[in-house]
Amino acid sequence: xxxxxxxxxxxxxxxxxxxxxxxxxxxxxxxxxxxxxxxxxxxxxxxxxxxxxxxxxxxxxxxxxxxxxxxxxxxxxxxxxxxxxxxxxxxxxxxxxxxxxxxxxxxxxxxxxxxxxxxxxxxxxxxxxxxxxxxxxxxxxxxxxxxxxxxxxxxxxxxxxxxxxxxxxxxxxxxxxxxxxxxxxxxxxxxxxxxxxxxxxxxxxxxxxxxxxxxxxxxxxxxxxxxxxxxxxxxxxxxxxxx
Amino acid sequence: xxxxxxxxxxxxxxxxxxxxxxxxxxxxxxxxxxxxxxxxxxxxxxxxxxxxxxxxxxxxxxxxxxxxxxxxxxxxxxxxxxxxxxxxxxxxxxxxxxxxxxxxxxxxxxxxxxxxxxxxxxxxxxxxxxxxxxxxxxxxxxxxxxxxxxxxxxxxxxxxxxxxxxxxxxxxxxxxxxxxxxxxxxxxxxxxxxxxxxxxxxxxxxxxxxxxxxxxxxxxxxxxxxxxxxxxxxxxxxxxxxx
DNA sequence: TGGTTATTTGAATAGCATTCGGTATTATCG
DNA sequence: CGATAATACCGAATGCTATTCAAATAACCA
Numbered sequence: 001x002x003x004x005x006x007x008x009x010x011x012x013x014x015x016x017x018x019x020x021x022x023x024x025x026x027x028x029x030x031x032x033x034x035x036x037x038x039x040x041x042x043x044x045x046x047x048x049x050x051x052x053x054x055x056x057x058x059x060x061x062x063x064x065x066x067x068x069x070x071x072x073x074x075x076x077x078x079x080x081x082x083x084x085x086x087x088x089x090x091x092x093x094x095x096x097x098x099x100x101x102x103x104x105x106x107x108x109x110x111x112x113x114x115x116x117x118x119x120x121x122x123x124x125x126x127x128x129x130x131x132x133x134x135x136x137x138x139x140x141x142x143x144x145x146x147x148x149x150x151x152x153x154x155x156x157x158x159x160x161x162x163x164x165x166x167x168x169x170x171x172x173x174x175x176x177x178x179x180x181x182x183x184x185x186x187x188x189x190x191x192x193x194x195x196x197x198x199x200x201x202x203x204x205x206x207x208x209x210x211x212x213x214x215x216x217x218x219x220x221x222x223x224x225x226x227x228x229x230x231x232x233x234x235x236x237x238x239x240x241x242x243x
Numbered sequence: 244x245x246x247x248x249x250x251x252x253x254x255x256x257x258x259x260x261x262x263x264x265x266x267x268x269x270x271x272x273x274x275x276x277x278x279x280x281x282x283x284x285x286x287x288x289x290x291x292x293x294x295x296x297x298x299x300x301x302x303x304x305x306x307x308x309x310x311x312x313x314x315x316x317x318x319x320x321x322x323x324x325x326x327x328x329x330x331x332x333x334x335x336x337x338x339x340x341x342x343x344x345x346x347x348x349x350x351x352x353x354x355x356x357x358x359x360x361x362x363x364x365x366x367x368x369x370x371x372x373x374x375x376x377x378x379x380x381x382x383x384x385x386x387x388x389x390x391x392x393x394x395x396x397x398x399x400x401x402x403x404x405x406x407x408x409x410x411x412x413x414x415x416x417x418x419x420x421x422x423x424x425x426x427x428x429x430x431x432x433x434x435x436x437x438x439x440x441x442x443x444x445x446x447x448x449x450x451x452x453x454x455x456x457x458x459x460x461x462x463x464x465x466x467x468x469x470x471x472x473x474x475x476x477x478x479x480x481x482x483x484x485x486x
Numbered sequence: 487t488g489g490t491t492a493t494t495t496g497a498a499t500a501g502c503a504t505t506c507g508g509t510a511t512t513a514t515c516g
Numbered sequence: 517c518g519a520t521a522a523t524a525c526c527g528a529a530t531g532c533t534a535t536t537c538a539a540a541t542a543a544c545c546a
Binding site for chain 1: 377404405412413416423437440441444470476
Binding site: 287292293295299 | 524525526527528
């Protein structure tokens, strides 16, 4: 009874190790040459493995790339969370700034991967990065934002999905602009100002009003919160519906 | 002296016509099958042309795609300008709303093309959509924004490049979210609210101070909309109840 | 150890973009 | 107009690469 699990364990561990080796080799080659430029033979060579073996781990080159991309996004998620934890200041906007800085830097550095995430969609098979991996990543922002709402740092009528779209969308677009150097003058397109402007926008548009709120405002806020609660409850209900 | 130019003209016209035929066929096939799925042989067949002939017009399949993309972006630019012209209201925000609506719709419909625009970057050769074509497109926004500045509709300290990044970035990100249906509830991710929220953000953040509506009013409007969403959701839930 | 199953391998296959030698079509000029 | 040069066109042949598969090897168990 004891030896069997051990064997199974080592067996599984072996497979997983080999899978990791393939994944690492694939990642390196994809980073170096891009998707089309990457040769499966080179990946096999770097993983010290027969060419055909890859296909007993992954259906196709595209699906291998997919696995690499998912690993990539999971890594981003962990790092983003770590950045949040490492931020000393507890305030919403300080953490948001840290997240923005990290995201912008990452998008600039891994531009190719991020583009491929959305461009790699085969018509026949459903080869696209699992929504869950992306959702996990954006959840970092969502959690931060919700906490800011709870702590009263954000105006209660702020719309989460819009804030998220503005945050990630703007940063990705800025990253592209910076990378392409669409601007004639580079100076105003460094990463610092992009992040600063973004935080300023969030402060002005989503930040709770500094002045003491009017009674009407308080009532409004209470109503907005109530509405959100209702909406969330409904969503949960809807999710449980068999359809 | 007269016949020669005529001949040259017809000759050039002929070549251009054939080029257009190839481009149209290519576009159709690329739209239908994507870049990798598209067969050069099919493009040739649809253009009623020999397979090899394509290569006397375009260096490679990638460069053919490139030409299609450039034509695509030029078309977008013209249409966006037309949308601006067609907007009756002269105000900055009305026109911005029209542009946002058009852009969001376009991005959703042509998501693949737009992704390919940025993903199609070969490592070796400089195969990427000419920056000029993209710059022309974003210039539609830039001109609108500058005019708004001149007319005093926008606060003078607004930063053009940030506004542009927020505008296009957010819309493209929203389009992706809508297409992927990352959200559990679709209702709040239709195009209408996305555009409305975007315009509200621009009004609040970039609008000249005197033109800003009361925040209370904005909040009220938002809540009224939210209420409507809730009501719709409830109706749908009620309809789906089995018992 | 011998038999049985799972894994690995790389040569063979197949599919596709691209090339190239030859042919048809058009332009040029005596 | 006819001859000749130049150009455009074709599609079978080429070369490259992802993918398959039959044989070889390793792992397992009795």
